[in-house]
């Protein structure tokens with residue numbers, strides 16, 4: 133009896149498995165690509181709890197840690213970026229690209245996704261290209277106001293292109309573009325802790341104004357150098373407190389600079405001899421960091437900007453000059469031109485950043501108008517809108 137039943141059960145299980153939506157999400161390299169990807173995955177799961185989602189990232193990059201932290205499986209490709217300075221090194225990069233396409237093909241064959249989503253970053257190139265070649269519909273999400281090379285190439289085969297800025301027809305076929313905004317992690321929006329609780333979370337004083345300093349997911353050299361040179365200014369303003377995210381590669385030298393400035397070693401990762409300063413390499417709990425902040429100083433990465441808009445945060449933007457096509461300046465100017473952010477050029481940061489920050493935080497009227505203006509630029513529900521577009525591709529509705 134049993135042996136007669138088994139084949140039927142097996143084929144039923146297979147059918148059930150076949151009915152489940154299976155989606156590959158690929159990309160990463162920096163938080164700016166990873167966190168939108170995780171938000172899209174969460175939104176898909178919310179709409180369709182049955183969905184099976186597999187991430188494809190780049191070996192050794194940040195997504196290999198952050199994606200499992202968020203509860204999803206990820207497989208790494210041996211992909212690397214092109215070296216624009218040492219062209220001879222690119223032979224190895226090309227080989228890695230070929231190996232990545234090969235691995236992407238075997239991942240796709242095994243997982244059998246009905247759709248592949250690309251969020252930018254190294255891995256999305258080989259994954260989406262291979263998916264497209266295998267006849268799987270693809271959707272790409274471009275976070276920035278200036279399209280990256282990979283997304284421009286992938287756009288030819290993509291069925292839909294989700295963007296966050298106006299004027300993206302310059303880069304992509306207009307009929308494929310959907311204005312969705314950038315997905316923001318769900319826990320940032322549903323956060324319920326009060327300002328007081330959040331300031332306390334960082335061991336700071338809720339009665340004082342707080343400036344949050346962000347260098348994007350990797351940290352920002354100029355901002356770090358400015359703050360290091362400004363440690364005396366921070367000490368001279370004990371009524372203002374600072375939460376400073378340095379990025380992983382800068383943290384040790386900054387701890388040493390604090391030790392030199394104060395004559396006291398940093399004994400605990402976050403406790404140093406300057407009581408109005410909290411220093412960390414990376415903030416896991418950004419919801420508390422934003423709730424604590426009266427003013428933000430930041431690079432102009434697209435994901436960060438979407439968060440400032442949705443959370444109505446007054447911000448001073450110091451765009452990185454080291455990104456492709458200077459896209460952070462373009463991201464920043466989209467806000468600055470609407471009086472929704474203050475702009476300090478990277479080259480002028482050392483001279484202007486701290487004085488501008490101290491003047492702004494003392495000006496309640498300015499903080500209020502910045503907050504009101506940036507709030508008008510928010511595009512809410514982006515992750516849910518994109519998730520619906522992904523599921524429509526599976527249902528073959530478009």
Ligand SMILES: CC(=O)N[C@H]1[C@@H](OP(=O)(O)OP(=O)(O)OC[C@H]2O[C@@H](n3ccc(=O)[nH]c3=O)[C@H](O)[C@@H]2O)O[C@H](CO)[C@@H](O)[C@@H]1O
Nearest residue numbers: 162163164167275348349377414415418433434435436455
């Ligand atoms: C150097 C570089 O290539 N930067 C690019 C990268 O930026 P980057 O990776 O810095 O990305 P974004 O500014 O877009 O987003 C940073 C994300 O990291 C989070 N965060 C940040 C610091 C922290 O301690 N904890 C934390 O969780 C922020 O909340 C945000 O969600 O991708 C962006 C989106 O394509 C681009 O616009 C940037 O130009």
